[in-house]
Amino acid sequence: MTHVFEKRRNRLRAMKELSESYLPPEQVITCPSCGQEVAREEVERALSVCPACGHHFPISGPARLRLVMDGAKYRELYRHVQAGNPLDFPGYDDKLRAAQEKTGLDEAVIVATGEIGGRRCVACVLDSRFMMGSMSAAVGEKLTLGIEYTVRRALPLIIFSASGGARMQEGILSLMQMAKTSAALAKLSQKGLLYISVLTDPTMGGVTASFASLGDVILAEPGALIGFAGPRVIEQTIGQSLPEGFQRAEFLMEHGFIDAIVPRSGLRDALAKLLMLHEGGTAWRKH
Amino acid sequence: MEETLTAAQRVALARQAQRPGICAFIDGLFTGFFEMKGDRLAGEDGAILGGVALYHGQPVTVIGTRKGRTVEENLHCRFGMPGPEGYRKALRLMKQAEKFGRPVITFIDTPGAYPGIAAEERGQGEAIACCLMEMSTLTVPVVSVVTGEGNSGGALALGVANRVLMLENAVYAILSPEGFASILWKDASRHEEACELMKLTAPDLMQLGVIDAIIQEPEGGAQRDAAAQIAMIDRALSAELHALRGMSGRELAAQRMEKFRRMGAPRPEADA
Ligand SMILES: [Zn+2]
Numbered sequence: 001m002t003h004v005f006e007k008r009r010n011r012l013r014a015m016k017e018l019s020e021s022y023l024p025p026e027q028v029i030t031c032p033s034c035g036q037e038v039a040r041e042e043v044e045r046a047l048s049v050c051p052a053c054g055h056h057f058p059i060s061g062p063a064r065l066r067l068v069m070d071g072a073k074y075r076e077l078y079r080h081v082q083a084g085n086p087l088d089f090p091g092y093d094d095k096l097r098a099a100q101e102k103t104g105l106d107e108a109v110i111v112a113t114g115e116i117g118g119r120r121c122v123a124c125v126l127d128s129r130f131m132m133g134s135m136s137a138a139v140g141e142k143l144t145l146g147i148e149y150t151v152r153r154a155l156p157l158i159i160f161s162a163s164g165g166a167r168m169q170e171g172i173l174s175l176m177q178m179a180k181t182s183a184a185l186a187k188l189s190q191k192g193l194l195y196i197s198v199l200t201d202p203t204m205g206g207v208t209a210s211f212a213s214l215g216d217v218i219l220a221e222p223g224a225l226i227g228f229a230g231p232r233v234i235e236q237t238i239g240q241s242l243p244e245g246f247q248r249a250e251f252l253m254e255h256g257f258i259d260a261i262v263p264r265s266g267l268r269d270a271l272a273k274l275l276m277l278h279e280g281g282t283a284w285r286k287h
Numbered sequence: 288m289e290e291t292l293t294a295a296q297r298v299a300l301a302r303q304a305q306r307p308g309i310c311a312f313i314d315g316l317f318t319g320f321f322e323m324k325g326d327r328l329a330g331e332d333g334a335i336l337g338g339v340a341l342y343h344g345q346p347v348t349v350i351g352t353r354k355g356r357t358v359e360e361n362l363h364c365r366f367g368m369p370g371p372e373g374y375r376k377a378l379r380l381m382k383q384a385e386k387f388g389r390p391v392i393t394f395i396d397t398p399g400a401y402p403g404i405a406a407e408e409r410g411q412g413e414a415i416a417c418c419l420m421e422m423s424t425l426t427v428p429v430v431s432v433v434t435g436e437g438n439s440g441g442a443l444a445l446g447v448a449n450r451v452l453m454l455e456n457a458v459y460a461i462l463s464p465e466g467f468a469s470i471l472w473k474d475a476s477r478h479e480e481a482c483e484l485m486k487l488t489a490p491d492l493m494q495l496g497v498i499d500a501i502i503q504e505p506e507g508g509a510q511r512d513a514a515a516q517i518a519m520i521d522r523a524l525s526a527e528l529h530a531l532r533g534m535s536g537r538e539l540a541a542q543r544m545e546k547f548r549r550m551g552a553p554r555p556e557a558d559a
Contacts, residue, residue, distance in 0.1 A: 086495070086551065087486050137551025144548065166461050168471050171485050172497050175461045176550035178440055179447050182416060183423035183544045190424070208412030209400075209440040214420055228412035228440075229402030233466070237402045247407060257410050 007071065022048060022058050022129070031055050033223070047264045056221045056264055058201055060103070061110040061127035064160055068123070068268045074114030077122075078145045082106045083138040085169070092169040099130045108132075108163070109139045111146035113155075117272025119279070122150040125160040128202070132164035135206055139167070140177025143211065147184040156194040156275055161212040165205020165230075178210035185214050194278040196271065199226050199249065199258070213257070217274055220249035220258045221267075292456065294482040294491075298464060300456040301396075301436045305510035307517065308435070309336050309351035309394050315517035316524070317342050317349060323380060325372075329409060332373030333364045334401070335445075337380045342392070343525060348384035350377050350445060351394030354435075368401035371414035374444050378418050381425060390428040390528055393445040398463060400441030415444040422447035423544050426536025430527050432502070432520060433457045434509075438466075449543050450527045451497070453489040454516075455504040459497065460487035496550065500527075 023029060023044070028037050033055035043050060047067065048057040059067070066072035085092045100106060108130035113122050124146045126133040143159070150157040166174040188195055197215025201224035208228050212218075220226060227247035235241060245251050252258045262270045292300070300306070313320050317340035325331045337350035353360075354367035369377075377393075384391045400411055419440075422429065431448035437459040453459060461467065464478040467485060486492070489501045502523045505512040531539065 081553065084553070087484065089484060138553075140550075141552055168461065168467060170551070171461050172459060172487065172492060173495065173551040175440065175443055176497060176547065178416075179419050179423065179443060179547045180550055182419035183447070183547050186420045186424045187544070189420075206440050209415040209444075210419055211416070213410070213413040213416035227407050228400065228415070229407065234402045234404065234407070238404065242404065246404070251408075255408050255410070257413055 022060065049264055054222060054263065056201065056223055058128055058162065059264075060129060061105065061125040061160075064125045064200075065110065065112055065114070065123060067264070068116055068158075068271055069112075069114040070116060070118065074112040074123070077111045077113060077149060078142050079106060081138050081142045081145065083136045083167075083170075086137060086173050087169065087171050089169040089171075095131065095169070103127060103129045105130055107136065107138045107142060108134060109142050111142050111149075113149075116158075116268065116275055119156070119272070119275040121156045121158055121275060122146055122153075123158045123160065126162045126207070128162040128164070131167065133162045133207075134164055134167035135174050135177050136167040136170050137173045137177060140174075140180050143177075143181050144184045147181070147188055150193065151184075151188050151191055154191065154193060156196070156278060157188060158196045158198060158271060159211060159215075160198045160200060161203040161207050162200045163203060163205070163207040163212075165207055175206065178206045181211045182214060185211055189214075189216075194275070196274055198262075198267070198271075199252075200224050202226070204228070204230060218258050219260055219262050219267075219270065220252065222249060222261050222263055224249040226252050226258075294458075294485070294488050295464075295479040297456045297488050298436070298458050298482050300508045300510075301458045303508065303510045306396075306435055307509055307513040308356070308396060309353045310356065311513055312351065312394055312434070312517065312520065313340065313349060315514070316521055317347070320349065323383075324376070326375035326379060328372070328375055330372040332370050332376060333360075334367055334369040334397075335373035335377050337377060339389070342390075342528070345528075346387070346389050348380050348389050348391045349394075350380055350391065352397040352442075352445065354396060365401050367397045368399060369397065369441060369444075370401045370403070370406040371409045371411050374400075374411075374414035374418050377445060378414075378421055381418075381422060381429075385425050385427050388427060390430065390531070391425065391448075392524065393429070393431045393448065395431060395433045395437040395442050395445050395459075396435030396457075397438060397442050398436060399439040399466075400444070415440045418444040419447055423547065424540050425543070426540050428528060428531040428534070428539055429543065430524060430531070432524070433459045433498070434520075436460075436463070438463050447543065447547060449531055449539060449546070450499045452500050452502055452523055452527065453492065453498045454502050454509060454520075455489055456508055457489060458487040459489075459492055460485050
């Protein structure tokens with residue numbers, strides 16, 4: 001009885017966190033996708049999804065973890081790893097501090113462990129509120145530490161991507177994180193461990209061109225913008241406008257790069273099912 | 288004289304049309320080159336040239352980005368900007384090198400991966416990601432040389448090497464200074480300012496631990512004396528390959544992974 005009650009309370013708290021920082025503060029919100037006016041409360045109840053058209057508003061990293069983890073509970077790992085200013089880039093320190101204050105996070109990624117459907121896993125979540133979820137050396141380091149932790153404990157890994165790509169202020173060191181995270185995933189793969197990549201709006205640039213595209217299973221949220229080159233850069237290069245729906249999750253699935261598009265309301269169940277299906281397949285393993 | 292070049296001047300030199308490219312390197316450094324085309328999936332991409340050749344009598348796999356030397360070639364190679372077919376071809380050749388136990392030598396000179404509709408449709412990001420992951424695990428020696436401009440994941444996709452060398456006036460960066468300025472300041476005309484901040488020159492990258500050695504250029508730049516430049520590359524390359532000769536396949540993969548593992552990691556001994 002108390003268990004059920006606690007579950008409901010956690011669920012309610014999760015819903016509150018979901019809307020914390022992404023939805024506009026007004027009581028009535030105009031959906032950017034369908035233009036309908038919808039009650040903020042209704043959007044919140046639908047896990048930050050427009051009740052009229054299904055548009056998925058972005059959600060914060062903590063909200064994402066609460067949404068998928070059993071009992072909305074998880075334990076954060078490697079919180080201490082913070083961005084430095086390796087190139088002494090002017091103004092970067094202030095930008096970082098502002099992002100930290102705004103989000104309450106130390107960096108654009110959270111590494112956590114918890115259970116989904118009763119199965120322990122490691123989950124990394126990029127939070128696009130923090131400098132567009134861009135890949136700093138600290139983000140790459142935290143992801144790599146998370147992957148290495150996963151390998152040591154032989155757990156399944158889930159990475160939720162939401163990123164504009166590279167952290168410009170860290171220049172080449174941001175670029176190198178692509179190789180670093182990809183090499184770490186190679187080790188995870190060699191150990192026969194499961195990696196599920198979940199692409200959310202937006203997943204672009206160096207994140208798409210590294211860990212986000214390397215999942216054994218790749219899921220995406222409906223309508224998420226996913227690609228390597230930014231739409232504006234492509235338009236400038238080819239001198240024409242882009243077709244409707246270009247670089248959206250549905251477009252990528254049609255071209256064979258995504259296993260399934262999963263609406264937010266079904267995400268936890270989909271992940272739980274995938275974790276279940278990948279258990280116990282060790283008998284014929286090579287390694 | 289080179290000591291006093293600004294970063295922006297090096298960017299200009301690195302982009303010099305007369306600077307020797309992959310074709311000159313293949314002619315000057317290797318014998319018996321046999322080009323291998325196609326990704327065996329969808330197409331052939333002229334922006335990446337690859338095949339097998341002899342290097343001082345030893346079979347090696349050579350792969351490089353190609354900008355082209357005439358306007359016609361430039362267009363055919365999209366000025367050295369590969370699409371997913373190019374990266375998948377490169378990966379195919381690297382795996383082939385592993386099968387036959389040949390070292391892999393890559394030459395990098397690209398404005399970046401091509402930003403286009405078809406490239407996105409065929410998974411530009413996925414193609415680069417697979418290169419990065421698979422290249423890190425190769426059990427043969429891999430040496431990369433950044434010879435001109437090496438921009439973005441499109442350059443790194445050929446650069447996950449045991450040893451990364453760079454010509455003195457080459458540049459290696461997250462993206463072009465113009466792109467950098469336009470993203471950061473919404474003003475591409477501030478690219479010279481970007482050059483100075485980006486730490487994209489060989490000495491800067493040496494200090495950051497991103498590259499392993501700098502190859503000198505002839506007085507005034509590589510374009511002044513391609514033959515002399517090739518001789519300088521030859522000396523550096525053969526020394527690097529010789530140094531890697533004693534390592535087992537497992538050690539080579541481990542050394543490469545460990546090298547990239549350290550990049551951007553917090554250093555307890557504080558930055559020098
Ligand atoms: Zn709507």
